[in-house]
Amino acid sequence: MAKQPIITVKNLVKNYGDFEAVKGISFEVYDGEIFGLLGPNGAGKTTTLEVIETLREKTSGEVTVDGLSIDHDTDKIKQRIGVQLQAAGYYPNLNLSELIKLFCGLYGIDKTPAEMLGKVALTDKAKAKYKDLSGGQKQRFSIATTLINNPKIIFLDEPTTGLDPQARRNLWDLIREIRDHGTTVVITTHYMDEAEELCDRVAFVDGGHIVGIDTPNHFIDELVASGFERKKEVKLANLEDVFITLTGKEWREG
Amino acid sequence: MKKYSNTRATLAIAVASFRSIMRSPSAVVFSLAFPLIFIIVFANIGGGAISVDVGVAKTCDTSRADSLYQAIKQISIIHLEKNQSAAEMAQNLKKGDLDAIMDIQKHSTPPYYTLDIKYTTASAQKDGILSSLLDGMFFQINSKGNTVRQPIAELKEATVQGRAYKYIDFILPGMLGFSLLSSGVFGTAFVFLSLRLTLVIKRFFATPVKRYSIVIGEGLARLVFSWIGALFIITVGYYFFGFTLVHGLTTVVNMLILSAFGLIIFMGFGFIISGIAKNESTIPPLSNIVTLPQFLLSGTFFATTAFPSWLRGLADILPLTYLNHAMRQVAFEGAGLGGVTHDLLILGIWFIIIYAVAVKTFKWE
Numbered sequence: 001m002a003k004q005p006i007i008t009v010k011n012l013v014k015n016y017g018d019f020e021a022v023k024g025i026s027f028e029v030y031d032g033e034i035f036g037l038l039g040p041n042g043a044g045k046t047t048t049l050e051v052i053e054t055l056r057e058k059t060s061g062e063v064t065v066d067g068l069s070i071d072h073d074t075d076k077i078k079q080r081i082g083v084q085l086q087a088a089g090y091y092p093n094l095n096l097s098e099l100i101k102l103f104c105g106l107y108g109i110d111k112t113p114a115e116m117l118g119k120v121a122l123t124d125k126a127k128a129k130y131k132d133l134s135g136g137q138k139q140r141f142s143i144a145t146t147l148i149n150n151p152k153i154i155f156l157d158e159p160t161t162g163l164d165p166q167a168r169r170n171l172w173d174l175i176r177e178i179r180d181h182g183t184t185v186v187i188t189t190h191y192m193d194e195a196e197e198l199c200d201r202v203a204f205v206d207g208g209h210i211v212g213i214d215t216p217n218h219f220i221d222e223l224v225a226s227g228f229e230r231k232k233e234v235k236l237a238n239l240e241d242v243f244i245t246l247t248g249k250e251w252r253e254g
Numbered sequence: 255m256k257k258y259s260n261t262r263a264t265l266a267i268a269v270a271s272f273r274s275i276m277r278s279p280s281a282v283v284f285s286l287a288f289p290l291i292f293i294i295v296f297a298n299i300g301g302g303a304i305s306v307d308v309g310v311a312k313t314c315d316t317s318r319a320d321s322l323y324q325a326i327k328q329i330s331i332i333h334l335e336k337n338q339s340a341a342e343m344a345q346n347l348k349k350g351d352l353d354a355i356m357d358i359q360k361h362s363t364p365p366y367y368t369l370d371i372k373y374t375t376a377s378a379q380k381d382g383i384l385s386s387l388l389d390g391m392f393f394q395i396n397s398k399g400n401t402v403r404q405p406i407a408e409l410k411e412a413t414v415q416g417r418a419y420k421y422i423d424f425i426l427p428g429m430l431g432f433s434l435l436s437s438g439v440f441g442t443a444f445v446f447l448s449l450r451l452t453l454v455i456k457r458f459f460a461t462p463v464k465r466y467s468i469v470i471g472e473g474l475a476r477l478v479f480s481w482i483g484a485l486f487i488i489t490v491g492y493y494f495f496g497f498t499l500v501h502g503l504t505t506v507v508n509m510l511i512l513s514a515f516g517l518i519i520f521m522g523f524g525f526i527i528s529g530i531a532k533n534e535s536t537i538p539p540l541s542n543i544v545t546l547p548q549f550l551l552s553g554t555f556f557a558t559t560a561f562p563s564w565l566r567g568l569a570d571i572l573p574l575t576y577l578n579h580a581m582r583q584v585a586f587e588g589a590g591l592g593g594v595t596h597d598l599l600i601l602g603i604w605f606i607i608i609y610a611v612a613v614k615t616f617k618w619e
Contacts, residue, residue, distance in 0.1 A: 055459055075462050079258065083460035089452030093274040105266020106461040108258045149461075 003030040006153060006184050007052060012061035014047050021047045023208035024061065029153075034175065034185040036199035038192070043205040045188045046086060049155055052186075053083050066152050079107070082146025082154035082183075084139075086161075090130045096141060097126040100148070107149040120144040120174060136167030140174060153184040160194060165243050166250065172198050193240070196220075263463045267471025268478075275441070275479045284436040285483040289429035293491060296425045296555070306384045309343040310336045311357035311370075322358050322367045322395070329387060347372065353380045382557030383421060422495040427581035428554035430484055430509070431574050434516045435548060437480050440541045442524025445472060446616075447531050456619055465618070477517055484513050500588030508584045508591055515601055516577040522608030529615035548574035573604040 007029035014022040022044040029035045037045045050056040052063055054074040063070045065077045090099050097113035104111050117123050120140040125133065133141060139159045146154045156175070160168045175198060179185050189195055195202050196216045203213040212219065275281045308326075310316065316323045316336075326332060335343075335352060346352040357370040371388065449455045458468060488506060491497030499505045527540045548554075551565065552574035561569060569575050580597035583589040591598070 053460055055456065075258070078460065078462045081460075083457070085453055085457055085460070087453065088457045089454055090457075091270050091274060091454055092448065092452075093277040094270055098270065098273060102266050102270040103461065105269075106263050106458060106463045108262055108462070145457075 003033075005029065006031040006066055007186070008062070008064045009048070009052065010062040012048065012051060012063060013059045014044070014051060014056065015059045020208055022051070025205070025208070025210045027203050027210055027213055029184060029186055030201070031152075031184055032179065032182060033200040034179050034187060034198055036195045036202035037186065037188045037205055038190075038195055038202050039205035041190075044208045045205050046157055048205070049157055049186065049188065053081060053155055054078060055083075079149060080152050082149065082151035084142045084146050084154070084156045084159060086157040088142070090141075090145075093129070095127050095129055096122060096133075099130065099141075100144065103145050103148050109149050111148055116144045116148060117141075119147060134167070135163050136170060139163065139167075139171055143171075143174065143178070147178070147183075151183060153186060154178065156185065156187045158188050158190065160189060160191065165240055166247070168194070169244070169249070258462050260464055260467050263461075264467040264471045264474070267458075267463075267468055268474040271445070271472050271475035272478060274445075275475060280444075281437065281441055281479070284440065285433045285480065286486060288436075289433045289483075289487050290490060292432075292555075293422070293425060293429055293487065293495065296421060306331055306353045306380045306387075307333050307335055308384070309338060309347065309352045309355040310334050311343070311355055312340060313359075314357045315360045315367075316358075317360075322369060325391065325395070326356070326388075329391075332384070332387070347374045354384055382424070385557065386424070422491055422497045423586045424557070424582070425555065426487065426491040426495075426497050427509075427585050428552075428578055430487060430513065430581060431516065431552065431578045432549060432554050433483055433487065434480055434513055434577070435520050435545050435574055437476060437483070438517050438520025439523045439527065439544050440537070441476060442472070442521045443527035443531065443537050443541055444534070446525065446528035447534060447537060450528070450617060450619060451533070453619075459618075473518070473521060476521065477514055480513055480517050481510055484510060498586050500586065505585055505588070509581060511591060512577065512580050512584060512594075515598065515605075516573075519573055519577075519601060519604050519608055522605070522612050525612040525616050526608070529612070529617045548572045551575070553578045573601055576600045 005028040009028070010026050011024045012022055012026070013020070013024050025044070025048065037048065039045050047056065051058045052065060052070070054070050054077050058070070066080050068077050068080075070077060091102060094102065096117060100111070100113040100116050113126060114123060117126055120143055122137060122141055122144065125137065125141075130138065130141060143154070143156070143159070146156075159175075160171055163171065172194070175185055175187070187199065199216060201213065201215050202219070204211045214222075310323075314323065327334060338346065343352060343355050347355055353374065355372045359368045359370070360366065361368065369388070369392075371384075373385070446455075455468065485506070488497065488499075488509065492499060523544045524541075527537060527544070531537050531540055547568075551561075551569040552572045553569065554574070576597040580594040580601075583594050583597070584591070587593075
């Protein structure tokens with residue numbers, strides 16, 4: 001099956017004053033995949049995402065989302081995407097149910113809080129406040145708000161940062177489930193094991209440039225073929241496997 | 255696909271914001287509890303328990319039964335002091351032990367009476383009451399007892415018609431103004447700064463919502479909240495403290511309309527502060543710079559007439575002065591909105607200035 005690009009970024013440049021955050025990057029995201037933007041802090045990942053999300057003006061370059069240009073069709077694009085921001089809060093003093101209703105109003109969509117919270121297994125937290133949720137619950141709630149408008153693409157900016165291994169695995173399952181329902185997922189992360197496990201394709205961003213874009217397996221094969229060897233003998237399990245085996249796979253509510 | 259509705263988005267924000275305000279302790283305390291406590295405290299001082307002590311000068315004409323002196327004597331809250339020497343009176347006036355000294359002179363040609371009254375800055379609050387009482391009384395005398403001469407034009411405005419001017423009639427509109435000021439300035443500044451810092455607004459921008467929907471939605475919620483607060487304060491004032499509503503419900507509606515004007519202007523200050531403030535701890539000092547001078551100088555607790563002229567000049571600039579004045583005109587004097595156009599005009603000028611600055615300083619992210 002030929003892969004259809006749903007996001008196309010061409011020579012994207014973004015300057016903040018004299019500082020060049022993004023220096024002419026190009027890539028495509030295919031319809032129905034989980035695409036990872038990887039790279040160290042300050043590499044330009046979040047800036048790139050925010051330009052695609054129509055939250056920031058680009059300096060130059062071309063970006064199309066689902067066939068729409070970010071130059072003219074910001075409102076239409078906003079109706080087709082779901083955005084989870086890094087470290088974003090929610091309206092104070094409201095419970096999850098009320099927050100979902102608020103977002104339904106903002107998107108102009110009729111959905112019930114029960115339906116949306118059910119999708120992320122937070123039905124029993126409908127009356128809880130966002131600030132009282134555990135880290136994993138917060139991220140799942142954020143993802144629920146991105147799904148309200150039945151988006152074609154959702155953007156997740158470091159959704160697993162700060163989560164314990166169980167919560168992280170639980171979130172991976174949720175993200176895969178969303179992908180399996182036909183939604184394209186664009187994700188940023190600092191965890192390479194996560195990218196390897198979760199992403200269909202990844203792009204490495206460094207210093208405002210893309211330094212590589214491929215499937216995780218292909219990248220690894222290439223590196224091995226070039227003669228790379230880990231210094232330590234490869235063990236058949238790692239410490240996280242030990243953690244999960246000792247503490248169990250079930251995800252705990254905080 | 256259904257067409258996107260900005261109205262629906264605006265209302266969704268208004269509902270969310272209203273719920274949030276109702277659950278925020280500080281908003282409820284500032285808008286409802288504080289004004290109520292002030293009213294209870296001051297109305298209890300001001301009703302019955304209060305007495306304005308007026309020294310009667312030795313030269314004062316106290317002779318005839320139908321004289322001005324007798325009329326003043328009838329006013330229950332005025333306590334006349336006759337047994338002190340002129341020197342003692344002057345001394346007590348300075349200390350505030352006497353609130354005023356009066357001297358009535360009788361003449362054979364109009365004006366038949368002249369009332370010299372000396373107030374004291376030591377007792378400005380009571381003098382505000384006394385001055386209002388006398389204003390009303392003089393108007394009554396001029397219009398009733400004087401069939402030949404036309405009433406003096408300046409006095410015509412004070413259509414007191416023999417009603418007692420209670421302190422609640424003074425303090426309640428002032429408290430409404432205070433409530434609107436604190437809700438408008440503090441509330442707006444805090445909400446918009448925190449929505450900006452916690453990236454709530456940024457998350458909103460990732461939805462198709464328009465910027466004006468956010469501002470209007472927030473404003474709408476605050477307006478409804480302030481109206482509920484105003485109705486609550488007016489109801490308590492009316493039923494428990496005998497607050498005067500000259501035209502009943504019409505007066506209440508007029509007061510609510512004035513509240514809306516006031517709130518919108520005060521919210522403008524809030525927008526400016528939320529733009530200038532770097533974090534939440536800088537909001538209280540900035541907000542106090544705006545609210546405290548108005549709270550103290552705009553005739554919230556006592557009439558600005560007691561101020562020295564330089565301070566009155568300052569008071570005459572502040573928007574709350576005009577809101578308070580308009581509120582009192584409407585509530586007690588029974589003026590319609592058409593009767594307070596001067597106040598509304600100055601509030602309009604404030605609106606333009608404030609929002610011109612707000613547009614420049616407001617930050618979305």
